[in-house]
Amino acid sequence: MSSPLPLLTSRFQAALVAAFGESFAQTNPLLSVASNPKFGDYQSNVALGLAKTLQSKPREVAQQIVDQLSLEDICDPPTLAGPGFINLRLKPRYLADQLLQLQNDRRLGVKTVEPQRIIVDFSSPNIAKEMHVGHLRSTIIGDSIARILTFLGHEVLRLNHVGDWGTQFGMLITYLREAYPDALTQADALDLGDLVAFYKKAKQRFDEDEIFQSQARQAVVALQSGDPASVQAWKLLCDQSRREFQTLYDRLGIDLKERGESFYNPFLPAVVEDLQTLGLLVEDAGAQCVFLEGFQNKDGNPLPLIIQKSDGGYNYATTDLAALRYRIGQDQVQRIIYVTDAGQSSHFAQVFQVAQRAGWVPEGIDLTHVPFGLVQGEDGKKLKTRSGDTIRLRDLLDEAIERARKDLEDRLQLDDRQESPEFIQQVAETVGLGAVKYADLSQNRTSNYIFSYDKMLALQGNTAPYLLYAYVRVQGIGRKGNIDFQGEPLQEGLVLTEDSEQTLMKHLLQLEDVVTDVAQDLFPNRLCTYLFELSQKFNQFYDRCPILKAEEPQRSSRLVLADVTARTLKLGLSLLGIPVLERM
RNA sequence: GGGCAUGUAGCUCAGGGGAUAGAGCACCAGAUUCCGGUUCUGGGUGUCGCAGGUUCGAUUCCUGCCAUGCUCGCCA
Numbered sequence: 001m002s003s004p005l006p007l008l009t010s011r012f013q014a015a016l017v018a019a020f021g022e023s024f025a026q027t028n029p030l031l032s033v034a035s036n037p038k039f040g041d042y043q044s045n046v047a048l049g050l051a052k053t054l055q056s057k058p059r060e061v062a063q064q065i066v067d068q069l070s071l072e073d074i075c076d077p078p079t080l081a082g083p084g085f086i087n088l089r090l091k092p093r094y095l096a097d098q099l100l101q102l103q104n105d106r107r108l109g110v111k112t113v114e115p116q117r118i119i120v121d122f123s124s125p126n127i128a129k130e131m132h133v134g135h136l137r138s139t140i141i142g143d144s145i146a147r148i149l150t151f152l153g154h155e156v157l158r159l160n161h162v163g164d165w166g167t168q169f170g171m172l173i174t175y176l177r178e179a180y181p182d183a184l185t186q187a188d189a190l191d192l193g194d195l196v197a198f199y200k201k202a203k204q205r206f207d208e209d210e211i212f213q214s215q216a217r218q219a220v221v222a223l224q225s226g227d228p229a230s231v232q233a234w235k236l237l238c239d240q241s242r243r244e245f246q247t248l249y250d251r252l253g254i255d256l257k258e259r260g261e262s263f264y265n266p267f268l269p270a271v272v273e274d275l276q277t278l279g280l281l282v283e284d285a286g287a288q289c290v291f292l293e294g295f296q297n298k299d300g301n302p303l304p305l306i307i308q309k310s311d312g313g314y315n316y317a318t319t320d321l322a323a324l325r326y327r328i329g330q331d332q333v334q335r336i337i338y339v340t341d342a343g344q345s346s347h348f349a350q351v352f353q354v355a356q357r358a359g360w361v362p363e364g365i366d367l368t369h370v371p372f373g374l375v376q377g378e379d380g381k382k383l384k385t386r387s388g389d390t391i392r393l394r395d396l397l398d399e400a401i402e403r404a405r406k407d408l409e410d411r412l413q414l415d416d417r418q419e420s421p422e423f424i425q426q427v428a429e430t431v432g433l434g435a436v437k438y439a440d441l442s443q444n445r446t447s448n449y450i451f452s453y454d455k456m457l458a459l460q461g462n463t464a465p466y467l468l469y470a471y472v473r474v475q476g477i478g479r480k481g482n483i484d485f486q487g488e489p490l491q492e493g494l495v496l497t498e499d500s501e502q503t504l505m506k507h508l509l510q511l512e513d514v515v516t517d518v519a520q521d522l523f524p525n526r527l528c529t530y531l532f533e534l535s536q537k538f539n540q541f542y543d544r545c546p547i548l549k550a551e552e553p554q555r556s557s558r559l560v561l562a563d564v565t566a567r568t569l570k571l572g573l574s575l576l577g578i579p580v581l582e583r584m
Numbered sequence: 585g586g587g588c589a590u591g592u593a594g595c596u597c598a599g600g601g602g603a604u605a606g607a608g609c610a611c612c613a614g615a616u617u618c619c620g621g622u623u624c625u626g627g628g629u630g631u632c633g634c635a636g637g638u639u640c641g642a643u644u645c646c647u648g649c650c651a652u653g654c655u656c657g658c659c660a
Contacts, residue, residue, distance in 0.1 A: 035603065045602060048640075058640080082603045083640080126660070167659055206659095261660085287658050296586050297656065303586090309658045316660050343654055345588055373589080374654075411622080444598075447590060448653070455596070459622035461608045462597090469622050477619045529598065532607085543616095543624045562619090584622090 002102060002109020003512040004042070004074060004090065005031055012044060015068035020054065033510065040079070040087035041506055047084040058084030095505045096494040096557070102508060102564045108571055110512045112153030119157045119327055120146040122339035123249075123256055126163035127241040128172055128199045130192070131248055131393040133375045133383050133451065134341060140440050141372060142339035143254050143577045144524045151575060152519050157257065157331060161323065162245075164238050164260035166316065167206075168199070170220035173233050174212065175202035184233035192244045195237065217311050224265060224313060234262075248393060252433065253577060264322040268314045271321045272307055278358055286310030290354050295346070305350045320351045324367070325360055335366040337522065342371035342446070370522050373448035375440075383451050401432035403453050408584075427584050431457070431465055434578040438464035441576050442528035462532045464578060467569060470535040471580045473542060474566035477559075481548040485563040494557040500541040501561060507537050508568055515575070524576060531572045538565045 012029035030045040047062035054061055062084045069078060076089045102109055122142020125131045142158070150156045173184065175198060182189040183198075190198070205212045223230040242258065249256060272288060275281045280290045282304070289304030297303045305317050327333050338348060348369040355361050377383045385391050405428035412419055439456035443449040459465045478485055496502050507530075514530045517523075547558040570580045 030602095039603075043603090048602070052640075085603065124660090163660055165660095171659095203659095285657080289657075294587090295656080298585065300586075304657055306658050311658085313658085315658065319660090341654090342589065344660085346655065347660090349588090371589085415620090442597090447597090450596070452596085455609080458609080463608090465622070469620090473620070473623090480619055525598080529607085536607095539623055542619075543621095546618065548619050583620090 002098070002509050004094075004098075004509060005513060007074065008042060008071070008088070011069060011071055011074075012046070012065070014070070015065050016046070018068035019064045020050075033513075034087065037503070039081060039085070040089040041075075042088040042090075044086040044088070045084075047086065051084065062086050090502075090506060092496050092502060095502055095509075096496050098509060099494055099496065099505055099557075099560060099564065100492070103560050108511055108564070108568050109509070110151070110515050113516075115153045115155055116335055117155045117157070117331065117333040118149055118335040118337065119159055119331065119333045120149070120337045120339065121159045121161050122146070123254070124161040124163065124340070125241075125245055126168065127238050127260075128168065128195050129241075130196055130390075131245060132390045133393060133396060136393055136396070136436070137372050137375060137440055137445070138339045138341070139249075139252065139254055140437050140577065141370065141445055141524060142337075143252075144441055144527075144575065145337060145339065145370070145522055147575050147577060148515060148519050148524070148527070152515065157333065158255060160256040160258045160260070162242075162258055162260035164234075165224075165262040165265065165319065167216065167220055167313075168203075169223055169234055169237070170216035170218070171202040171206045172199055172237065173223070173230060174216045174219045175205060176233070184229075184236065187236055188240065190240070192240060195240065217313065220313050221311060224268075248397075251394075251397060252437075253579070261316070261319045261323075264319050264326060267322040267326060268318050271318055271325070272314075275307060275354075275358060280354070280358060281307065290357075292350055292353060294353075295350065303350075305354055317347070317351055317354075320347075321355060321360075324351070324355050328360065328362070328365055334364065335368070337368050337370055339370045339372070342373055345369060345371050368522070370445070372445040376448050376450050378450060378452055380450065397433060397436065400436045400453060400457070401428050403457055404428045404432035404435065407431075407457060407459075423583075427581060430579055430581050431468065431584065434464040434468060434573075437576060437578055438467070438528065441524045442532075444523065444525050462528070465584075467531055467535050467573060468581055468584060470538050471566050471569045471573075472582065472584050473538075474562045475582045477547055477562060481559075483559060485559075485566075493553050494560060495553050496557060496561070497554070498541075498545055500537070500544045501558070504534075504537045504541045504561060504565065507534050508564060511568055511572070527572060527575060531569060534565065534568060534572075538562075 008031050009029055012031065013025060013027065016024040016027050016029065027046065027050070030049070031042055032045075034040045034043045047065060048058045050061050051058040059080060062080050066078045066080065066086060071078065071088070074090060074094050076091060079087045081087055120142050122145075123135060123139040125135045146156050146158045176183045179201075180190065180198065183195075206216055219230065223234055272281070275290060281288050282291055283289070284304055287304070287306050287310045288308035289306050291302045291304050295303035306315060307318050307321075308314060324336070327336055340348075352361075352367050355367075361367065375383050383391055405424060408424060408427055408431070435456040439451070440449065442462055455461070456463055457465060459469070477483065496505055510530065514527055518527050541561070545554075545558055547555065547562060550558055573580055
């Protein structure tokens with residue numbers, strides 16, 4: 001393990017028992033990283049809360065705990081401060097020993113946990129539409145969450161719940177039937193751009209023309225009941241979109257299993273029947289509904305969740321309920337994580353409520369909606385092109401890569417460096433795509449975020465290029481000194497004498513805490529903050545401590561410290577879906 | 585009107601019961617015998633939207649209000 005926290009916790013619990021008796025064996029010692037490094041490395045706040053129960057003064061309680069604490073192998077003698085904080089400082093000897101452990105551990109101190117089966121449902125674009133920046137957030141955040149859970153040892157099913165079913169197909173098929181019938185019978189009769197244009201026109205007709213609307217609704221019902229011509233047309237349209245999506249996933253390095261809404265079609269009638277049997281279903285205005293608890297419509301009446309439309313068709317609530325049942329029953333998962341925009345929060349709350357009331361969610365199954373905010377332009381409004389259209393994801397990625405290439409070429413020219421076109425291409429792609437991903441992941445996902453190429457590609461600040469460069473620096477040391485970091489590991493004799501070495505090492509020890517925390521709360525931005533701070537601390541160390549020119553045993557110790565830092569950066573970035581470069 | 589989210593430094597944002605609320609950018613000034621300066625060191629700012637409440641302690645939790653965004657029965 002890398003984190004000292006479990007060890008410190010058990011020592012504190014022993015001290016609590018010794019000081020106040022057996023009943024305090026389970027008391028949480030409230031240990032955390034010190035709020036300010038000047039106080040130490042870790043702190044315990046337990047005395048402040050305990051004072052009341054013990055009818056004593058906080059500082060006295062703290063002193064009684066400290067008197068019983070046995071930490072000589074880990075820390076300097078604990079100190080009391082303020083109203084009753086207990087401050088701890090790790091010993092340099094302990095840090096050097098831990099560095100040796102990390103050097104020999106491929107997982108860099110992060111243990112695997114008891115495995116669960118978990119579904120991460122993310123990305124989920126709609127067939128016959130282009131992926132846009134909104135899908136980017138779901139895709140990137142979902143991918144990172146899946147990577148982190150997998151790294152901790154869980155069995156993760158990465159599901160792409162594509163929108164390949166429903167009213168949109170009725171619209172599209174009805175429209176194409178009159179405007180471009182070949183598209184319904186021949187593969188690739190249209191390219192995707194045309195398909196998107198047809199979709200827009202179909203939507204327009206749907207909104208304006210009542211006859212068209214009812215034809216479209218009938219077409220949906222025909223499709224959902226398996227009409228062969230409709231099914232064939234539908235398959236052609238899906239194949240075309242699927243290939244387009246896949247090129248984007250390949251570029252982004254995203255692994256996903258497609259299991260779209262259509263997959264659950266056979267299970268939809270049973271959802272209705274079972275809700276009927278349970279007595280939850282009510283007919284209202286011709287539609288089959290479950291009336292929700294705690295939701296109101298504009299008139300203050302209970303809000304229904306529509307399970308079956310008045311025309312007999314199903315909608316996405318039905319599909320999500322069927323999916324939920326399948327995932328729990330057939331996939332046998334213990335946790336389902338839905339990564340979608342915050343606008344769907346109430347939809348998921350409603351679906352979860354109905355599933356709970358129907359008894360479809362057994363004890364111990366965790367359903368979590370992971371919402372995220374909008375991507376906005378620098379004007380604070382929804383991100384658009386100059387002409388007001390939605391920006392296509394592939395155009396956005398292309399532009400990030402082009403800008404990264406331009407930055408690189410300018411730098412090469414300044415330094416009079418010659419590099420091959422292949423090198424330039426690889427660096428531009430890695431930096432460009434990495435910057436886009438990191439910019440998104442480094443924000444707290446709950447709020448909206450302002451998209452800026454300039455900021456995400458900046459070489460300073462909390463950006464992908466800054467982190468990538470810290471990694472490259474270590475590789476530069478290796479090349480310069482002819483160091484084989486993969487070689488025979490040292491067995492002993494490491495020393496950490498300088499403040500900047502110790503500060504860096506203390507940060508390396510926190511990786512496990514951070515990864516565990518992100519797996520729990522599903523906020524990848526905390527991992528970003530950790531990696532940014534790690535890079536800053538590495539740069540301070542690099543600035544103050546010569547490595548190759550140092551005398552032994554400093555030289556070897558610093559090489560190990562640099563290597564473990566680089567490996568931590570590489571691992572951390574990989575959990576964000578961002579590959580590193582050896583040179584840039 | 586109901587629901588949800590957000591409101592923290594000039595800007596972009598972290599933090600989320602505990603000590604003097606942080607970072608990056610921008611701005612100013614410095615450093616560099618060096619392993620790639622895409623670096624490092626200094627310099628200062630805040631009624632943590634407003635008002636109450638809970639608490640030994642609130643920017644953090646609760647309530648109300650204000651502002652902004654998203655959303656509210658047959659799209660997903």
